[in-house]
Amino acid sequence: MHTPPPVLLELVNAIADDLYTCSRIGLVGLRTGDKAAKFANWCWLFSTIVNLVENAMERGVMKELQHQGTQLTLRTALRDSVLLYSSS
Numbered sequence: 001m002h003t004p005p006p007v008l009l010e011l012v013n014a015i016a017d018d019l020y021t022c023s024r025i026g027l028v029g030l031r032t033g034d035k036a037a038k039f040a041n042w043c044w045l046f047s048t049i050v051n052l053v054e055n056a057m058e059r060g061v062m063k064e065l066q067h068q069g070t071q072l073t074l075r076t077a078l079r080d081s082v083l084l085y086s087s088s
Helices: 006-026 030-067 074-087
Strands: none
Touching: 006 030
16 A cells, blocks of 8 residues: 555544544443544644645745746646655
């Protein structure tokens, strides 16, 4: 499976959040639900930090390209950010 880590982190966050929801309606024990809620909160925090770092990197790439005089379109900006992400 070739999936970027932020996507996997969001998937784990969704699963943990669903476990918490199941505990609230009585399908899973309360103790498991509490642990899942804490884990989902941490996943959310790390996902937010990863997205902020990713946005900062993309912004830096776009500023550098603009500084070099390159005319950017949305398509080239997205392509460059994907290439930057996949090379790191």
